[in-house]
Amino acid sequence: xxxxxxxxxxxxxxxxxxxxxxxxxxxxxxxxxxxxxxxxxxxxxxxxxxxxxxxxxxxxxxxxxxxxxxxxxxxxxxxxxxxxxxxxxxxxxxxxxxxxxxxxxxxxxxxxxxxxxxxxxxxxxxxxxxxxxxxxxxxxxxxxxxxxxxxxxxxxxxxxxxxxx
Amino acid sequence: xxxxxxxxxxxxxxxxxxxxxxxxxxxxxxxxxxxxxxxxxxxxxxxxxxxxxxxxxxxxxxxxxxxxxxxxxxxxxxxxxxxxxxxxxxxxxxxxxxxxxxxxxxxxxxxxxxxxxxxxxxxxxxxxxxxxxxxxxxxxxxxxxxxxxxxxxxxxxxxxxxxxxxxxxxxxxxxxxxxxxxxxxxxxxxxxxxxxxxxxxxxxxxxxxxxxxxxxxxxxxxxxxxxxxxxxxxxxxxxxxxxxxxxxxxxxxxxxxxxxxxxxxxxxxxxxxxxxxxxxxxxxxxxxxxxxxxxxxxxxxxxxxxxxxxxxxxxxxxxxxxxxxxxxxxxxxxxxxxxxxxxxxxxxxxxxxxxxxxxxxxxxxxxxxxxxxxxxxxxxxxxxxxxxxxxxxxxxxxxxxxxxxxxxxxxxxxxxxxxxxxxxxxxxxxxxxxxxxxxxxxxxxxxxxxxxxxxxxxxxxxxxxxxxxxxxxxxxxxxxxxxxxxxxxxxxxxxxxxxxxxxxxxxxxxxxxxxxxxxxxxxxxxxxxxxxxxxxxxxxxxxxxxxxxxxxxxxxxxxxxxxxxxxxxxxxxxxxxxxxxxxxxxxxxxxxxxxxxxxxxxxxxxxxxxxxxxxxxxxxxxxxxxxxxxxxxxxxxxxxxxxxxxxxxxxxxxxxxxxxxxxxxxxxxxxxxxxxxxxxxxxxxxxxxxxxxxxxxxxxxxxxxxxxx
Numbered sequence: 001x002x003x004x005x006x007x008x009x010x011x012x013x014x015x016x017x018x019x020x021x022x023x024x025x026x027x028x029x030x031x032x033x034x035x036x037x038x039x040x041x042x043x044x045x046x047x048x049x050x051x052x053x054x055x056x057x058x059x060x061x062x063x064x065x066x067x068x069x070x071x072x073x074x075x076x077x078x079x080x081x082x083x084x085x086x087x088x089x090x091x092x093x094x095x096x097x098x099x100x101x102x103x104x105x106x107x108x109x110x111x112x113x114x115x116x117x118x119x120x121x122x123x124x125x126x127x128x129x130x131x132x133x134x135x136x137x138x139x140x141x142x143x144x145x146x147x148x149x150x151x152x153x154x155x156x157x158x159x160x161x162x163x164x165x
Numbered sequence: 166x167x168x169x170x171x172x173x174x175x176x177x178x179x180x181x182x183x184x185x186x187x188x189x190x191x192x193x194x195x196x197x198x199x200x201x202x203x204x205x206x207x208x209x210x211x212x213x214x215x216x217x218x219x220x221x222x223x224x225x226x227x228x229x230x231x232x233x234x235x236x237x238x239x240x241x242x243x244x245x246x247x248x249x250x251x252x253x254x255x256x257x258x259x260x261x262x263x264x265x266x267x268x269x270x271x272x273x274x275x276x277x278x279x280x281x282x283x284x285x286x287x288x289x290x291x292x293x294x295x296x297x298x299x300x301x302x303x304x305x306x307x308x309x310x311x312x313x314x315x316x317x318x319x320x321x322x323x324x325x326x327x328x329x330x331x332x333x334x335x336x337x338x339x340x341x342x343x344x345x346x347x348x349x350x351x352x353x354x355x356x357x358x359x360x361x362x363x364x365x366x367x368x369x370x371x372x373x374x375x376x377x378x379x380x381x382x383x384x385x386x387x388x389x390x391x392x393x394x395x396x397x398x399x400x401x402x403x404x405x406x407x408x409x410x411x412x413x414x415x416x417x418x419x420x421x422x423x424x425x426x427x428x429x430x431x432x433x434x435x436x437x438x439x440x441x442x443x444x445x446x447x448x449x450x451x452x453x454x455x456x457x458x459x460x461x462x463x464x465x466x467x468x469x470x471x472x473x474x475x476x477x478x479x480x481x482x483x484x485x486x487x488x489x490x491x492x493x494x495x496x497x498x499x500x501x502x503x504x505x506x507x508x509x510x511x512x513x514x515x516x517x518x519x520x521x522x523x524x525x526x527x528x529x530x531x532x533x534x535x536x537x538x539x540x541x542x543x544x545x546x547x548x549x550x551x552x553x554x555x556x557x558x559x560x561x562x563x564x565x566x567x568x569x570x571x572x573x574x575x576x577x578x579x580x581x582x583x584x585x586x587x588x589x590x591x592x593x594x595x596x597x598x599x600x601x602x603x604x605x606x607x608x609x610x611x612x613x614x615x616x617x618x619x620x621x622x623x624x625x626x627x628x629x630x631x632x633x634x635x636x637x638x639x640x641x642x643x644x645x646x647x648x649x650x651x652x653x654x655x656x657x658x659x660x661x662x663x664x665x666x667x668x669x670x671x672x673x674x675x676x677x678x679x680x681x682x683x684x685x686x687x688x689x690x691x692x693x694x695x696x697x698x699x700x701x702x703x704x705x706x707x708x709x710x711x712x713x714x715x716x717x718x719x720x721x722x723x724x725x726x727x728x729x730x731x732x733x734x735x736x737x738x739x740x741x742x743x744x745x746x747x748x749x750x751x752x753x754x755x756x757x758x759x760x761x762x763x764x765x766x767x768x769x770x771x772x773x774x775x776x777x778x779x780x781x782x783x784x785x786x787x788x789x790x791x792x793x794x795x796x797x798x799x800x801x802x803x804x805x806x807x808x809x810x811x812x813x814x815x816x817x818x819x820x821x822x823x824x825x826x827x828x829x830x831x832x833x834x835x836x837x838x839x840x841x842x843x844x845x846x847x848x849x850x851x852x853x854x855x856x857x858x859x860x861x862x863x864x865x866x867x868x869x870x871x872x873x874x
């Protein structure tokens with residue numbers, strides 16, 4: 001049964017007629033062509049499909065469309081236009097934190113989440129903050145370094161708890 | 166661009182922005198989806214299949230739609246779709262193809278397959294017992310058997326004997342991007358897109374299965390989200406399947422596995438059993454008898470070559486004068502096993518390192534010291550009676566490892582505490598770069614091309630793929646650096662067999678060392694003629710003179726060059742739960758000369774952690790032919806929380822026939838880690854470890870066994 005669902009997607013108001021049990025992941029990828037959201041495991045275990053829903057980092061494979069009514073969703077496609085992204089991007093590049101790239105958009109959003117949550121994240125907090133995102137290539141070390149580097153480069157960019165595009 | 170400058174990865178920006186196009190991100194007009202009907206039993210005859218009536222625009226695709234129903238790998242024993250017999254749970258029987266995934270699932274649920282079950286074989290032991298014979302035209306279940314020896318074991322006398330049986334289990338590659346291919350046929354040209362390591366393996370398989378003319382088949386690699394060997398030979402099967410579907414319906418057909426299918430039914434690392442018997446006199450290992458068995462599953466695939474890689478370097482970093490080696494691949498009705506980073510070496514190196522560790526404990530010598538006393542030197546004889554031609558710097562490597570890890574101090578002054586048993590372990594392993602034996606010269610015959618364009622850019626034309634390891638950056642850097650242009654002026658697109666020559670598969674730690682060297686030589690030619698407007702140069706592989714190999718008797722130099730590693734692991738074992746924490750990993754590597762230190766670091770850290778998974782976390786088992794761990798929760802790979810402190814160092818030992826002196830690295834970084842961890846756990850708990858992964862359950866078993874005996 002189709003239902004009209006309104007929500008905000010990367011700062012734009014959108015509306016879609018969709019079965020409310022359909023996964024947010026599929027709607028983002030298929031209906032909105034946002035293919036930076038990746039499907040890794042379909043079971044909420046790998047973090048390749050994370051997006052922000054009202055500033056919370058969520059696995060979009062676990063979210064039915066009925067749960068996003070009037071919510072604000074940010075994907076990598078929206079986030080890549082921010083100052084925060086620029087700093088994280090430069091840090092990932094410098095630290096060598098990208099290999100195959102499949103987990104990378106998710107890792108970058110998780111990094112944003114860490115930097116917004118902790119003023120000066122410790123290594124343990126970084127590990128905790130990335131623990132929902134699986135990477136099979138890097139051994140994570142370079143990603144830890146990238147998060148620390150972003151903090152160092154970005155300073156007060158993360159003083160607000162809300163992401164604004 | 167100079168080779169010593171640090172490079173930023175050329176492929177990273179698109180990946181970070183989510184703009185990379187993995188197979189599932191590619192757009193096609195009128196795309197149809199495929200889903201696989203799979204065998205529910207381990208072995209049996211297909212008596213009958215009842216399909217529901219297919220609605221308009223929905224299709225069944227099976228063996229009848231294929232010209233030659235064989236997947237061309239090395240052998241041809243695996244069908245593309247099972248015809249009248251199935252040989253493992255999950256074996257593909259047919260596709261249902263159509264436009265709606267939901268509809269396909271609905272139709273699939275209505276299919277009824279009637280089987281007549283046949284007796285099956287589920288382990289190496291059962292396969293050897295030979296009560297059930299599962300191979301046609303054979304009176305045993307041995308796919309392949311190799312034997313070689315050197316010196317003479319029988320003349321050894323007055324030796325102390327050490328024996329051990331060592332076991333390893335499945336490991337799943339668990340690349341983040343699942344298996345996926347698209348077939349598209351417009352009546353003139355068959356295009357297959359895929360998340361693949363070896364475009365020409367796929368093309369050759371398609372030529373064999375479709376019998377289309379070679380120039381009507383085109384294989385295009387899509388951005389590949391990790392592979393680790395899992396996309397070496399396996400995608401050839403899937404490509405043949407989607408090709409059959411695309412040729413039948415003349416519309417693009419996409420197959421993407423769901424994660425459970427991918428974990429349960431695709432190739433994995435071979436489970437192994439290794440018996441080693443050593444003859445020791447005067448604290449020297451005088452001779453060794455080794456017997457390795459691998460579980461190959463129901464089709465041979467690449468298993469013969471995997472076994473060879475297990476065997477050829479099975480004396481590791483050590484000189485053993487007298488040797489008797491046997492290896493077999495046994496057929497079973499388990500899931501079929503194949504390529505995985507290390508390719509047979511992790512199995513034999515775990516067994517060897519663990520065995521020598523146990524000898525050292527038996528002789529009351531520090532394992533580091535005993536191993537060091539056996540290091541091979543330049544000019545020594547290899548396990549296959551060849552010669553170590555190149556300069557060997559193992560002593561320096563060991564010195565650097567001692568310094569980096571502070572091994573001796575830590576071994577002798579172990580902290581005692583109430584919560585943990587603490588242990589430290591060391592491994593030294595080689596890994597041969599490029600194909601085994603004369604494979605590069607006789608089998609692969611790599612060819613590369615460079616095209617100089619009028620705008621002073623250069624197109625890099627090879628069939629090797631970027632899959633995360635950094636090939637695009639490393640190879641572009643070599644070319645840019647030789648010619649003396651910016652790395653941005655080198656274009657290296659994903660290979661499309663219509664445009665690139667066959668430079669061989671992206672496997673066997675060969676991309677930098679072998680393909681990179683051909684590009685290095687080609688780039689020298691480009692540099693010389695750089696003033697000319699546009700031209701193409703070509704370079705073909707020539708085997709170096711010292712690569713003397715007799716494939717029939719498995720004698721000679723099994724590899725062109727070896728890379729070497731030394732790894733020290735420190736572990737904590739919880740005294741109550743037996744949970745293992747790897748606290749620190751140190752590695753020192755001789756990979757010739759690094760092309761780019763950041764890429765090298767990425768391969769080392771990544772390999773260390775995948776090796777750590779194999780050593781103590783990634784427990785994959787099969788019960789009656791069914792893989793028991795089928796998702797990320799049941800099959801735990803290392804997460805950010807499991808990461809130890811890691812440190813590494815390099816020994817610079819330039820290899821004359823590698824680009825700027827580089828040798829292989831991709832696999833080496835994994836191979837030495839499991840034995841270092843297992844030895845550290847052995848050191849911590851004071852009991853012998855014979856099996857990886859060393860799980861808490863296994864430690865409990867070992868301790869209980871020790872109590873009872």
